[in-house]
Amino acid sequence: GTSACANSQFYCANKGHVGQYLPASRVNDGICDCCDGSDEASNPVLANRCKDTCLEAGAAHRAAQAEAIRVAEEGARMKA
Secondary structure (H helix, E strand, C coil), X not given: CCCCXXXXXXXXXXXXXXXXXEEHHHCCCCCCCCCCCHHHCCCHHHHCCCCCCHHHHHHHHHHHHHHHHHHHXXXXXXXX
């Protein structure tokens, strides 16, 4: 972790996906928690392990959301 995190939280912007807050203890711990790798970026050894997968994760998330909306709308039409 790092004491530089405000309120003991680290923010991952995760451009192309959904931003998220992590506990500061999960920063520079060797595990890529943010899809953009920003939680490991300040350690040069760890930074190269974390690839930016936000576009792929974002696309999968949006597809799942669209399917959930489709199912809900279909259910609402069936009830009407």
